[in-house]
Amino acid sequence: MKILVLHQLPYRKAGYDRAIDHRRHDVTYAGHADRLADLPEALPARRLPVPADEDFAAGVIARTSPADGYEAVLSLSEFGVLAVCRVRGHLGLPGPTPEQAELSHDKVRMKQALAGSGIRTPRFSAAPARDALLPWSGATVLKPRRGTCSEGVSVFPSARRALAAHRALAEPQAYELEEYVDGDILHTDGLVQGGVLVHSVTSRYVGKPADYAAGIPLGSHQLPPDERYEDLARRTVAALGIDWGTVHLEFFETAGNELVFLEVANRMGGAGVVDAHLRHTGVHLPSHEIALRLGLPRPVPDTPSGRYHGWLVVPGHHLPADRPHTAALPAHLMDHPCADRIHILPPGTPAARHITYQEWLVPLAVEASHPDPAALRAYLHACAEAAAIPCEEAA
Template identity: 30%
Template structure:
């Protein structure tokens, strides 16, 4: 039996947000295995403390260049033998990692299976076939078909990239005029093949984050959005609070999660699922990612539960995962992000700190005067990032709304040349 494994890690994290969040040196036995890293500049900086333990470190100018990844993998196999495991934590590396696994016969998520977690059309067709409730949808091909679909299901209508994340590129059309304008922008951008049309479902939206091993849930946290990701992309604060006190809802959404994971064959790893609760009685699938949630989600999970989603995910893939021990009750928390000012590019003049005003806030990250907001901050380099801990679910929700009411940022517009 082969004892020493050849393990390839594709790693792009390493900025001031996610730097140090996952420590491969502690999770992977580098002395007993051949560990090869493929990193970008930020990722290289992130593994500096233990890169000397690695068999090889390759820094790539473009970590998404598949031809380069393929060549490095061929060289790795020639030098070290067949690769036993390929680890890729980022949403943006999942497809390339799956292609490499398929091409080089590596265990784990294959090119065919990764579509279940990345392509929104593929995932919904599978769930629909298995009888789970999904929004009515159309694989977009031309404006006429999209308009006919909208007239059938009714407005508003959602236009969504098939492979998108964090609501990037998502458009909501409230009537035919808005739909025609949105479709024209898609056609003009030559994005026809990348879009789908989707029925608008009314109801609160939840994100469900967890770990699954051999088909069994090992960790789950169900959170209700305040405003949501689409609102954030439109300049509105986005937050969420963990469902802890509404046990019937928590149990119902847990069962739905288990059914989704089973249908999509996501038996091992980390997941981020989004669901609408229609009329307080029916869970409707929105989308899923086979990775940890973004924004403050992994940091809040670590703070409240002591669970590092990235590192536990790696342990599941390595076969070294051990049952987690954390408090099942009495944990109430949430998160909140304020988007960049609408006048970007802009220089921050003043931001009001909320940490002393709202007792539930235990973490605050705000920009300092003189800092430049360039419109590319995603969920991280933004006007404000907060984590909450409270005595109940309701108190955390109230604290989030209070923070939204009290938050203020002043910024002055800059010419693009000043960035």
């Protein structure tokens, strides 16, 4: 098979070689120079550079043709959701249209599509009239309709203040207003085959993604199977017409045990989700997604660990550039029975200046596990409190 890969994720996260035999298939990786540089030097595949100052999809289209004979185009990145549709269309290959892809990419479109499904969503407004008020008055979230890592998300104490902030934006049409839902945030990660959710695991966040953007540690840990969570994921997949690949669904669980949809993506979760999922279930999500999308046999799962797994990342993007910080944990947490791996930046190494969950780019990241999810949660909370960077240091 001749395969074109839109390479926008770190190779170590994607693990293409777990699913694709590069000596059997003719594979080309298209990407910016920095991303192509992380491909293994000995990987038997073509490289198609795209200048960083060009629109990525347009750059790939300009350098490819239907005559090239590609049989499949693959993208595992949130940033490639629409690009892969454009490239596929250019090459004359079948697949979801941009309009279909938007249902698991645009936070307004996905909630609109869930209307009438019986799945509760927060109230929201995409384009409020200049003189109108929102139909709720309490705490309100202002966030981009597209994007990842909660970048650009703000929470306001009232709808009126959020509405004023929305009206002051240079591009208000790129944002939405959403009522704040009080509760824990959970995420379900799994695989979809032919429109059916065939495998999933649900985890509960430690902290909240929007707070991570403000410099607060974020983590999550896996939970035992719960039919309520699995049912929500199945219904969401069906309502949005997600057909193939991985799915990352986020939702609230309120104090009254009500489940409220937050957002969904037709791609794998970030941070430590893939590694935790692999150890708990033996399933490597990206390589199984690759196999599903290319019509290849799914890899044989590894042996599950028999433990619940979790992760925690301590951000550094908010730190002053001239004062690199290496976070640390006290000895009793470093040597704790839950601790599997602790990643710490070498002294003097600056953290990434952009919002990221990659363990090699943040001051500290923790991988942990335990047979009891409650014990694991307590450990991750303790790590978050111990490693949080004081506000005065980040100022």
